[in-house]
Amino acid sequence: MTRAFLKNRFALTGLVFIIAIIIFSLFAPFIAPYNPSHIDTKNILTSPSKDHLFGTDTLGRDIFSRIVYGSRISLSIGFIAVGIAVLIGVFLGSVAGYYGGKIDSILMRFVDIMLCFPTLFLILAVIAILEPSIFNIMVVIGATGWMGVARLIRAEILTLKERDYVAAAKVMGASDSWIILRHLIPNAIGPVLVSATLGIGGAILVESSLSFLGIGVQPPTPSWGNILMDGKSTLGVAWWLTIFPGIFILLTVLAYNLLGEGLRDILEPRLKDE
């Protein structure tokens, strides 16, 4: 498994980049040359230079430092939103798959309904009506993104529950929750891992779209989305405000996608198409 991983160029490239970004965000105070909120009226909209690697914004704040600190927000939104989605999806999917019958058809109808929502509309409505806090954004992105996970885990469990070892566990008197938690979910988690990895990239994109619409992470807290948003009005004169945060979003999401695709090849070799 480890060797397969090291051989997979996609997965490895993605993982290396992700680790780099995580180190970036963990050690932000040591890496960022300036305080991200430090306003410097003498250096407004300076282009990239030795002092300000990525230039400064309309308040003279250092863009590089803001991107470094912004990675904390963007990454944690990605992780936690997907964590919530996986918890909901695994729970509902395994219940539906294991118990089958009426419970299954009700839950799957619910999944169908959720899949018919223009997700961005729903997220927009909820966040605008509540308030755009980081917490709300994580919860809402998570609560609207679990359907794929639920379907995957249900499909896996439908086949797994017919296996002999499940029957054996039942005969030995294991409870339903024991069988689901200890026998079924661990064996069904592979595809979920892939979809969660891809989902983190998706959640980072959604957060940046929300920031762009002005209902994401609120200033002065920097997130990649709202740094980009700040640069919108000065795109013609100060390209660095828009280009750099965009590139960071793109590369990070790309890294998660590469890792996800690589994991898929490793975990599900029968789907591999090379």
Next chain:
Amino acid sequence: MVSYIIRRLFGLVPVFFGITIISFFVIHLAPGKPTDIQTSLNPKVSYEARLRLERLYGLDKPAYLQYLDWVKRFATLNFGSSYVDDRNVLDKIKERIPITLLINILSLILILCIGIPLGIISAVKRKSVLARLSTVFVFIGFSTPEFWLALLLMNLFGISLGLLPISGIKSLDFEYFTLTGKILDVARHLILPVAIAAFGSLAGISRYMRSSMIGTIRQDFIRTARAKGLSQSQVLYKHALKNAILPVITIMGLSIPGLIGGSVIFESIFAIPGMGRLFYDSVMARDYPTIMGILSIGAILTLLGNLLADIAYSYADPRMRMTGND
């Protein structure tokens, strides 16, 4: 076939009501009321006046009764009137919907015309330069924030090169153009929005097409077709494509909500007065009837799109028509 469609249509009704129930409660259970904007920010409004205003909009009733009221009105296709300007919600949506639909349909066509051939080529000639390029494109397409790309393209084509207009759907002097001039003018305004709307899904569709095609080519009936001595193009386009396209049709149907949702973003960037923009404005103003109206119409469009995908599927796959269950 007709009975299949009718059965599917009936199956959609509970899904539709499920969607409206969730929308309704998500919107109405949130703390605060739309009347707060007029009242709590204004110290001159008395408590009695506030209650009167809430009663006027039916906001004093429990949420489930409000929902039943909504359903009753919906049954007569009445979405109520907007809290913002008191206009009929359906009228408001009607004037915004054509441009959103036009952009989405054009971008769907673009996705089909580019994504499917691209997927086929990269499945058939896997080692070719084009296949490799399309893999790179797919990954970048999945990872690019659409609004960022829109800003960059707007800046490049609209400002630096001055080739394309960057906002709205028609020029200021639109009225003085001839008919062809008018069409060309709208077309020029739509190039960027349609390209952006298509960009994200394009990558997805060509990826699905590719993996579906690869799976199909390996099957026995393709080997048989080759063994019969059919030409490469006959094997690919007559035998393989028909089978490989099936899952892609379903994926297209499922991508409709994403397209509708995405309209909020590109309509904001390009200042297009469509449904997405209206939704954004209504959400900001807490205009419940309009929000509900747009969510329901979005749901209807999505369900119809899925139904169309199913019909296309059963047209392409006779097995579906025979069993026809679900």
